[in-house]
Structures are given as C-alpha cells and as structure tokens.
Amino acid sequence: MDSIQIPPVDLRLLTPLLIVVSWASLLLLIDVFVIPEGRKKLTGYLAIAGLAVAGLAGIPLWNVSGSTFAGMLVLDRYSLSLTWIFLIAGALSIAIALDYLPRHAIEQGEYYPLIMVAVAGMILMAQGTDLIVLFLGIEVLSITLYILTGFAYPRLTSEEAAMKYLVLGAFAAGFFVYGIALIFGATGTTSLAGIAAYLGRQPFAPQAETLFLAGASLVLIGFSFKVALVPFHMWTPDVYEGSPTPVAAFMSVGTKGAALAALLRFVAFAIEDARPFWLPVLATLAVATMVIGNLGALGQSNVKRMLAYSSIGHAGYILLAIMVAVEGGAEAFLFYMLAYTLTNLGAFGVLIALEQRGEAAWSIDDFGGLYQRRPLLAVAMALFMFSLAGVPPTAGFMAKFFVFTTAYGGGLGWLALVGVLTSAIAAYYYLRVVVKMFMQEPARELRPELSQGLNLEIVIAGVATLILGLLPAPFVLLVERSLSALGGG
Amino acid sequence: MVPTSYYILLSAALFTIGVLGVLIRRNAIVVFMAVELMLNAANLALVAYARERLSIDGQVLVFFVITVAAAEVAVGLALLVAIFRTKRTTDVDEVSTLRG
Amino acid sequence: MDLILFLITAAVALIGAIAMLVSRNAVHSALFLLLNFAAIAVLFLLLQSPFLFAIQLTVYAGAIMVLFLFVVMLLGAEQVEDTPDRIAWQRPLAVALGVGLLGVAVLAALRYAPGIPPGGAAAATFGDPAELGRLLFTRYLLPFQVTGIILLIAVVGVVVLNQYGRSKAALKPPPGD
C-alpha cells in the first residue's frame, strides 16, 4: 500500500490563525495547571496578548496573497483586514469581561481561550474558500458560542439562551448541510471557485438549474441565520439578553461579521453569475431585516434587547453593501464592520459598567441622570448612540453614508431609500437613551463600576468612533487596497 | 441500479420529518434527535450524489458532518443536563422566560 | 434486486423516522431513530460506501444513540409531553409547512433530470476506504484538522457547562434572577 504524501502547506498564509489556535490550546492547559484559582484575570491578559501577537504577525502579510490547503484557504487583504477586525473584537470582548466575570461569580479561566477559538473560527470563515471550510468555521464559532452563552450557569436565563441558540443553530446547520449536498449534486464540487466555474461555463439559465438554485438558497439561508436576517433572526434578542453581556457584545459584532464576510465571498465569488436569482431574495431579506429590526427596537425598555434588535437592523444595512460587493460594496462592508464593531462594543461596555453583582441594569430607566453621576460615561454612551443612529461626525454616519452611496450607485436606489428611512426611525430609540441620560434625574442608586479594562475599552471605542468619523480617509484607503487582491480564491 | 432521484426523494422525506420533529416535539431530547435525522438525511443525499458522480468527495463531506453532529449533540446534551439540574424539565416550552 | 432492497430499506427508514416523530416516549423515539440510522447505513452500503456504513453504525448508532439513551435515562425524561401543548395552534401550521417543504423538494427532485444514470461498474477505487483516507490527508487536510478543534471545544464545553467544581456560592441563584 502506498504511503500517503501529505502535500506541502504554506503555513505563512495562516500565521494569525495558527497563532490564535495554538495559543488558545496552550492557554487551556496553562489555565488549568499553572494559573491559580482567583487569579484567572491573568489568563485574560495572556489571551489579549495572544490576540495582539496574532495581529502583529499579520502585518508582514499585507503584501502577500495566495492560497493553500488545496485551495481551501486564501490569504488576501480582504481576509487580513477582517482578521484584524475580528482580533480587535475578541480583544475588546475579553477586556470588558475581565471584571465582569468575577463580579458575577462566573469566572472560569476557559472563557478566554474559548473567545480565542471563536475568533479562530471567524478568521477561518474570512479565509475559507470552500463551502465545507465555511461550514466548519461556522461550527467552530457556533459551538464555542453555545458554550459561552450558557457560561453564566446556574443562571437560568443564560442556560435558556444557550438552549435556544443551540436548537435553532443545529436546525439551521441542517439546512446548510443540505444546501451543500444539493450544490455538490449539481456541480460536483464545494469550492467557491469550482462553483463559479460551473456557473461561468454557460450563460445563466435558471430553468436548467433547479438543483443548484435550491442548494444555493439553502446555503444563503444558513448564512442568514448566523447573520440574523429576518425571518431567520428570532433567536437574536433572546440569546443576547440571556447570555453574559460580554458574550452578547462579542456575538453582536463577531458572529455577524464573520457570517457576513463569508456571505460576501459566497455571493461575490461563487454565485455572482446567478445574480438575477439571488438579488431579489437578498433584497427582500434586507428590507424585512431593516424594517423588523428597527421596529422591534422601537418599544424596548431593555437596553440590552434594544441593542440586539438594533444589531439586526444594522445587518440589513450591511447586506446592502454585500449585494453590490463587486461594485465597491466590499470596501463599504469592511468600513461598516470596523465602525460598527467599535461602536457596538463601546455601547456594550457602558452597559457592563452599569451592571452590578447579580443585578441586571438594562432597563432604560437605569440610564436616568447618568450625566450627573458619570458625565464622561454618559458622553461616551451618547457618542455610541449617535454613531449607531448615524449622526455625523461619527463613525456610524460615515459607514452608513458609504453603504448607501455604493448601494445607490450600484442601482439599488430604492433599497437605499428604505435604509435611509428606517435609520430615521432608528434615531428615535437611540435617542431615548440619550434623553434618559441627559434629561432625567437618576431613577435609583446605581454605582457604575469602571474597572481598568472596561475604562480602556470604552475610551478606545469612543476615540475610534470619533476618528473614524472625522478622519476616515486613511482607513478607507486601507480597505480599498484590500480589494485589489480580493479575487484570491 | 436505483436511480439517484429515489434516494433524493427519500432523503427529502426524512429531512422533512426531522423538521417536523423540531416544530412539533417539546421534549428537548427528541428535538435533538430530529436534528440528527435532518443531518442524516443530508448525508444520504451527499452519498447518493457521490455515487452518481463517482466522486468520493461526497463521502468525505459526510465524514465531517458526522463529526460536527457528534460535537453538537455532546454540547447540547450537556446543556440539557445543566438546565435539568435547576429547572427539572426537558420541555423546551418550559424554558421561555426570555421574550418580547 | 437492488431496487427491491432499496425499497424495503427505504420503507424501514421512513417507518423509523415517522415512528420517532409520533411516539410519546423518548426512549421509543430513540430506538426508532436507531432503526432509521441502521436503515440508512444499509443504504450507504447500497451506494458503495462501506466505510461510511461502518461509521454510521459505530458512531451514530453506537455512540450517539447510546448517549441519547443515557441522558434520557439519567434525567428520567421519557415522558415530558403529558401536559397540554401551550402553542397547539402551531401544530397544523407546522404540518402545512412540512408539506410545503416536501412539495418543493419533490418538485425540485422531479425537475432535476439526472445526466447519467449511475452505471453498474464504478471505478475500482470508488468507495475504497483507503482512497477516502488518502483524501482526508491531502485535499481535505484543513477540514480534517478543524474537526479536531471542534471536538476539542466540545469536550471543553461539556466540562465548562457542568462544573460541579464551581463554588457552592454560585450555585445559589443570585438575587434578581
């Protein structure tokens, strides 16, 4: 019998991924055997350090592009930019958890390596160019998040959220796999390039493509679940509310970002030729998402839930960019992701500052009179709210403006119209938080606790929100260049 | 030989039964079983297509799906045990405090 | 011959699935699902996938189903559905949607005209476990390793979710919960 020749792998292309994964595995062991109980913060710092190293290791790769693992993984500037965004999201999510976990008596060192593994899953989704890799990336991310969601055991809401997430996640995974099966049946391949080649062989004739389109539909649905597009969004508010706040923060930017990144690659590189088919589907989903997400947030008095619905709405806006990915939408997507990640993590950071031991302070009334008690915290929160609402000169405005201009320029004028109108509605509920903070007396005695990590996180997010609004040009240039190599698959 | 479409029809039927299981059954354990059925149906389709195309890749994919299914079940059942310890139930309708 | 075998196995698979769906007792459901898995394993064999046949029997029918049964027994959760259904209105809708889904699937399958009906004589290597193993370590090396990560976090997750070691204080639900 022949021995199996393991093909050479260009490990350079996956340096950040490798660092994150190996560091996380190592950290699991270190946490158990080295770091004493009660000093688990150390694990957190080590995790942040690992993510930082991975980020730095990515810098020399800026001018590198290529694929490895039999073309299942690419490195291009698109994936590298996303990698950095994910690393930032992971690091900030750890920073806000450092004091949250002990304060709520749910500190376990595994939290930090698990976040790292989730980041690895996200990077995998940004780099993967094969449906099976994307599927496994989703699963790495999902299974990690099921665990993290239920991390606040024995708090029942946390377990409930994890349960709902898991049931629906597995349900969606079933559809996703079936979609892969159908696509495999139609094309004989699962690689994005192979699918594109299959579609590119002949002019797109839907009549002959029932099988393929059924598969593509199911794969789109699988992504839609992760992105939380209406009507596949139902899990989002419950899961966000139930899970520990740092996890909700991480999910709101991480899962969404990774799933959108993979969706963009799938749409733009595999099924671009089937555009007449998927455009109406995604357009309908986008409209439903923008409308329902913002409507759901409208009447919420629970700020955490409000942010959950708002994240649904934002996914709708980002979807506009994805639909015109090849016409400049991809860079709008990257910029939006960066702006949204920083802003949303900042908002969640403020939410965490208000939470006390065993007590949820998510009611909008708890924000009453925050300006009197903690002026800078209130100003930061106002900044995040305005950024989410899209008021200049914040990052959120710039991001929305990019997305809407590219969508308009790409011929999706009426979708941009819906986007602009729904974001006008959205201003109302973001504003309510500001009104509470600035125009009301404190409702009850709450002492916001600002630990170092949290403080740093809020400051970083706040400053970045302003810088991205006032000086977006350098970042835009960065993501713009990232596109030149986007076709790497 | 049996035409591939027979297998696909069977697989679609099994998949639908799995979906119905999730929609109708309340016992979380049975819900997980239904999800397993869905994944199995997908596997059947994959293998059938692999046979038709004489491409072994489909079988490799099944291998991965089985692994993922096992991992999901493990985590899911662990979660179920955790919930059972505080709530004394495996009825998914009972865990519905988060809403609105 | 093949067709008859297929029809019998398919019938068994369907009966197993439907019985799983309708039986009130979770243990019965698990056993019916086992039947279904076994039938599918036979179908794998029919489709010249001996390796998957083995995997299906050992991993699914063997390991996973035993896990299911174990948990059912552990929790004593055979019959939890004796209480009236609070969202009973959903059942007819669910059935309608199921019929719709099946309808779409059947239509799609019928419309799909297979290019080549499966030939009798496959390539010598098709379905050979050795070939499958080779693929796993060459073309599918990356996914193969990722599954390793998935299994690792599943293990970690099970431990984390059921930590008895967690301080006793935490086990008392905190106020406001």
Place this chain on the structure above:
Amino acid sequence: MEWLIWLIPLLPFVGFLLNVFVIRHERPAGLVASGLVAASFVVAVTAIAMLAGLPEEERRIISVGWEWINAGDLRVPFGIMLDPLSAVMVLLVTGVGALIHFYSIGYMHGDARVVRYFAYLNLFVTMMLFLVMGNNMLILFLGWEGVGLCSFLLIGHWFERKSAAAAAVKAFVVNRIGDAAFILAMLAIYANFGTLNFYEVTVAGEVQPGFLERVPEIIGQSFGPSWQPIALATGISFLLLIGATGKSAQFPLFVWLPDAMAGPTPVSALIHAATMVTGGVYMMTRTEALFAASPATQTWVLWVGALTALIAGTAAIAQWDIKRVLAYSTVSQLGFMVAACGMGAYVAAIFHLLTHGIFKALLFLGSGSVIHGTHDTQDMRKMGGLRTAMPTTYWTYLVGAGALAGIVPLAGFWSKDEILAHALSHNHWPQLIILFLTSLLTAFYMGRQVALVFFGTQRDTHYHAHESGRVMTVPLIVLAVGAVIGGAINLPWGHWLTDWLHPVLHEEAGSFNPVLALIATAGAVGMSYLGWWLYTSNAAKVKVGGKDPAYRYTGDIWDGLEEAWYVDRLYERVIVQPFRGLGDFLARVFDPQGIDGLVLGIGRFFGWAGAQVRELQSGYVRTYALVFTAGVVLVLSFMLIFTR
C-alpha cells in the same frame, strides 16, 4: 487669509471644549462662551473686509483642512469657504449669537446647569458656522445635524418641566424625517454629478469639480422607472425641499417648533428664530441652481412657503403664551422666506432672513426679559401694563413688533416689501394675496400682543414686575438699533445686498412699487392699531382662567362703557370672530389633531408595529423554528417560480 476663516468656527468650538472639560463655575463659563463668540464675530468682520477687497469674481475663499473621504470616486474634502452668501450668514450667526450669549449671562443666572448650557450654546454656534461655511453637502449636513443635536439638547435643558424632554425628542425626530430626504438628495447628487462639492476646489493639486457649476449638464436627464421617469433636477431639488421643510419648520413638518419653546428663551431667540431654522432657507439659496432647473419644484416651494405663512399666521392670533405667538410668527415669516425662494427671489429671501434674524431675536429676548421680570410668567392673560415697570423692554419690544409688522421705515418693512413686490412683478397673484393677508395678520397679532403685555393694568398681581438688568437690556438696545436701521442694507435705491450677493446669486435688483408699499404700510399700520385697540379697549374681558374677582370688577366698569362696547361689538362680530374662529380652528383643532396628529399618528403606528414584532417574539423556541421554516419555504418557492 485662508487660515483666518478657520478661526471663525473654531473659536466657539474652543469655548465648547473649555466649558465641557475645564470650567466648572457659572461666571467664567458665561464670559468665556460670550467672549469667544464675540471674538469670532471680530474675526468674521476682518475676514469679510478682506473678502470685500477682492475683485468681485474672486470673492470666494475656500480652505481645505484635510481629505475627509477618499474612497475611489467619492472624494470629499473637509473644506470651508467664505463667499458673499456665507459672509452675511456668518455675520448674523456670530453677531446675533454674541449678543444672545451676553444676554444669557443675565438670563440664566443661578441656573443649576448653566455651564452645560453655555457649552451647548457654543457647540451650536460652531455647528451653525459649519453649516453656512461648508464647501460641500457633507459639511453642510454635518452642521445641519449638529445644530439639530444642540437644539435637541437645549430644548431639553429644563427637563424638570415635563414638556421639555418630550419637545426635545419631537424636534429631533421630526427633523430626522427631513434629514432622511437630505441624505437621499446627497446620494442622488453624488451618483449623478460625481461630487458633493458646491464649487470647484483644488485638493492636493487635484481639481475636484463642483456640482453647482455642472447643473446645466444634467438638465433634461431623468431617472426612475422607464414608465415614469422623473426629471433629475426635480427629484433632487424636491428632496432638498423636504429637507428644508423639516429644518425650517415648514408645512407639514412645522409642528416641532412651537413645542420647542420649552427651551430657555435665549435658545428660542438664537436657534428657533434667528439662525438654525433659517438653515433650510440658506440651503435652498445655496443650491439655487438646482431649484432654478426645476420649475415644478419651484412651484411646490412657493406654495409650501405661502401656505405655511398663512396657517402659522392665523395660529399665532389665538395663542396666550407669549413665546408661542412668536414661535408661530417665526414659522409664518419662514414661510415668507421659502415663498421668496420659490419665486426665485433669493436675495429677498436672504434679506428677509437677515432682518428677521435681528428683529425676531429682539422680540424673543424682549419676551425673555418680560418672562424674567414677571418671575417666569408666560401666559399673557396674567400680564398687562408692564410698560411702566419695564420701560426699556417696552420700547425695544415696540421697535421689534413694528419691524415685524412692517411699519415704515423699520427693517421688516423693506425686506417684506421686497418679497411682495417680487410676487407682484412676476405675477404670482394667488401667493401675493396669501402673503399680503399674512402680513395683515402679522400686524394684527403683534398689536394684540403688545396690548396684552404692555398696556392696560397688570391682571395677575401675584408678582412684582421689574426691569431686567443691564446685561440683558443692552443686547436689546443693540438689536433694536439693528431693527431700525437694518433695512438700510438693501434699500430699493442702494441695493447693497443685491450687489454684494451678485457673485453668488446673479440677481438683478428688484423694482420698488410705491403703490404696493403704500397699501402694505397702510394695512400694517391699520391692523396693528386694530389689534392694539381691540385688546386695550377690551382688556377687561381678558381673564386669568376667568377666576380672578378683581377682573370681574374692572370688567364690569368696561362693560358699562356702552359707547366702546358698541363699536367693540361690531368689530367683534365682523373681524374678531372670524379671525379668532379660524385661529382657534387652526391652533386647537387642526394643529393637535390634524398635522400634529398626523405626525403623532405615524409615531403611534410605528409603536404599534413594534409591539406586533415583539408579540411574535413569544419566547417559544418552536415558534422561532416555525418562522424560520416559513422563511425557508418562501425562499424555496421563489426559487421554483424563478426556475420555471
């Protein structure tokens, strides 16, 4: 020279930063805030003097700070400019702004959050200056949203009063409707012109075009579905009109402005009379080329302005709150300006904007002085006879009222007359009649207000009225002087303003029509007198909620004066009843249940829809799966139809 114009918006911004981060006490806060705005005014005067020294066709200084957006084709420099149009706006904003800042020192004395107040006020001035000085739509929009934000914060400044926070939110949300249209207009401009710059600008050695200079290229182009194309210029300008409707409080989006009076009075003077609300008029004037390219939009602009003027004018008649009268009056005068834009009389619109900015600020500050002197009384039924107690306030208020009513030779006469004359000379007959009627109404309600506040006897004697301090009266006097001589900047014989704005607007000076001026003056004087006379001779019937017995007593005396009663009844029947009926109808019925009701109803609809969304979120995971499956079936069905 270029760096100099950056000082104009940045000086108030420094004040904002100081007040937020450094200053903790009232006195330095007020002085720093006012001083920096005054300094900004001085810089502005210097810069404009230098601008005037340039040859006419070169009078546009553009300074680019940095490249704000640089994404492929989308290039937006962070650039500001000073040209004749910006210059007059800058003068108004910093000049009136500085006076109001000084006034605030006295008015807000002892307020619990006065440092915050001055911080917001400084930020407002900064944003307003960016609005009028931006060299592209995006900077304009930055200022546009910024002033809206400050307005929101300042309306809600006294949030202990229940209505304030609600009014603040209402103002912001109603404005967002207009802003949405503005964003869409920007998208359309960018998509069709490839730039958002107003005028050509060189950034880093690269020439970026300006869209205002390229309007002729798109004339005749259209967009939209092939079965019903819309002319491009019409589409864009109409969106801009909606944007202006929100910010400049035009029909049907004016509902927020009367409520905005919940803010401190200097805020009403600065933001809700003199500057922010004129942003829409400024914006339409700036993008005049687009409007001029679309006769259809122009007609809309004209009608929106005229109708707003009339509706708000009638509503002002029936108000008892001293500030609400002025608020409706502001809406009405903004209608005048918008109508002028609709007629193509942009210079007249800007002229009226400037004079109105001065005398309406004066009136608001005067009303603030009254409120201050009567210990937070705003109900005019509780006032009366204040002319002796507050002489300075009285005289300056009289000047302001006269200017607003259009009495010769005060500022308002000249600017209003220019609009009416333009309507006459361009045969806009229906609008001319509407606007003329409105100006009669204006004179009437100002006469009424002066009578109610300053004449007769003090009806509520629970307070002791006193004159305000010098820090408040000096700004009044300065503004009163402005209201007297302000018309001089564009007299029919000199038309300085027309000449000054010529490089931007290319308009010829309008003709002066002596007959019209005579009629208008006669009408204004007559109606002012009528209003004054009606409410002085009839003051007895004005009661504080009808409860004070002292009034019943004096009222009986007045009832006894049969002679007056007779005439009074005639007037009552013939004039006052219809006026009041219409006013009541518009203010009480039409406003809350009609337009206001419409806006609120839309809000309630969204609230209801939101509740439905949450209803579906039942908490049952199986329901979630059901919705999911429904989505799957829908998508797959679409696929099947598609592949047929």
